[in-house]
Amino acid sequence: RRVGLPTYAFQTKHYWLDGRTGTVGVSVAGLSTLGHPLLAVGVALADGNGHVSTGRISLHTHPWLADHVVMGRALVPGAAVLELMLRAGESVGTELLDELVLHSPLVVPAGDAALDLQVAVETPDEQGRRAVRLHSRAYRPGQDDDPEWTCHAEGTLIAAPAEERSVQDTVWPPVGAEAVDIDGFYDRLAATGYGYGPVFRGIRAVWRRGEELFADVVLPEGGARDAERFGVHPALVDAALQTRLVSLLEGQGDRLMPFSFAGARLHATGATAVRARLTPVGDDALSVRLTDHAGLPVLTIETLTSRPLTADAIAGQSVDSLYEVNWAPLGSGPEQVEADGSTAVIGERLPGLDLPRHADLAALAESVRGGGAVPHTVFLPCPPPAADGAAAATADNTSAAHADGAPAAVRALLASVLG
Incomplete structure (x- = not known):
C-alpha cells in the first residue's frame, strides 16, 4: 500500500x-x-x-x-x-x-x-x-x-645504505634448536612483575640452540587491525623481545628492561607474524633479527642492551593527572558578603557583619514562607546548633570523639553537618 x-x-x-x-x-x-x-x-x-x-x-x-x-x-x-x-x-x-x-x-x-x-x-x-x-x-x-x-x-x-632483501633462516626452526616449554608462560611472567594483556601475548613457540633463542611470534587480533598503520606494531616487537625472559622463568636471569638500541633498521612494514632470532653479543646485550615466514627481514637490531628492572625505576616516574588538588583562599569579612538579604546566618551572628539571622533552618524556611527573601548564601556554624534536648548528648559525643583523636572528631562533625 x-x-x-x-x-x-x-x-x-x-x-x-x-x-x-x-x-x-x-x-x-x-x-x-x-x-x-x-x-x-x-x-x-x-x-x-x-x-x-x-x-x-x-x-x-x-x-x-x-x-x-x-x-x-x-x-x-x-x-x-x-x-x-x-x-x-x-x-x-x-x-x-x-x-x-x-x-x-x-x-x-x-x-x-x-x-x-x-x-x-x-x-x-x-x-x-x-x-x-x-x-x-x-x-x-x-x-x-x-x-x-x-x-x-x-x-x-x-641515512641507511641501499640493500637487497635476501632470504634468511630458510630452515625453521634452525637445525639443532630444541623446543622450550612455554606452558603457562604469561601467567608465570605475571608473578615476576610483567603483566602482559591479550595484545602483548604473541609468543607461540620458543626454541634454544646454545645461547641463541628463537621464537614464532604472532600479533593477536586486537593489534592486527592497526598493523598497516605502524612500521611494525610495537606489540609484535615487544613479544619477540619477551623471548629473552625465558631465562628469568628458569631461575637463571634477572628482570630486564630495554636500555639502548644500536643499528636498528626497518626493512618491511605491516607485519602481523614474525620469526625472531636473539643472539647474545655481550653482557646483557643481544642481536635481534625478525623475519617473515618466507625468511625475508622485517626488523634488525644490531645490539639491544638491557638493564635490570627495579621497582625504583618505575615508582620514580610521576604522572600529572588531569585533576589535582588545589587549596584556594576562602575570603571572609565584610567585603565578601552583602547585607542585602542575599546572605543569612544560622545561629550566632558573625563578627563584624550585620546579616539576617535565624535560629535554625526551620526558622529560615518559615521566614521565606512568610514573604522573606530567599538568601543566596547561608552560613551554617559547625557543629550546627543542637536542639535543647540533644545539646548535652551532642557535647558528650563531641568530647568523646576528640578523646579518640582527630579522625573520630572529623567523622562526628561531618555526621552532624549531614544530619
Missing part, C-alpha cells in the same frame, strides 16, 4: 551539528597528517633540515597500552619508542637508527588523562648524523601553565 511522506520539510532542514563548522584540517595550520597511530601530525622546520612530529596518547584513545603493565604501571614499551624514532627518521630520509638510549620509562596515566608526545629530529651534522629526541608532558586542557616537557629518549639517525 502507498505510505504518506512526513509532513515536514525533512529534505531541506536538519537539526544536528554540521561537523565542518567545528573542524579545521591541520593543513590549514601548516601541518601534515602522518597517519600514524601514535603520531598525529608533523611539520618540517623552516630551514628544511629539522622535523617535529607530535601526538597524544591515553588509555582511552590507545587502550592496547593497558596490556603492557610492568611492576603495576602501564608503560609505553621500549619497542614503541623504537617505532617512534624510526618513523621520525623516515620523515627526513634517515632510516637507520644508529643509536637510541632510553632515559626513563614513559608511564601512561590512568583513566582519561593523556600525554602529549613530541619527537624532534635536528639538523644533520657534518657527517650527516641527526639527533632525535622524544619528550612528553601531561595534557591539561584549558590551562595556561603548561607542564614541563620530560625527555625520555634520545638517539642518532643516519
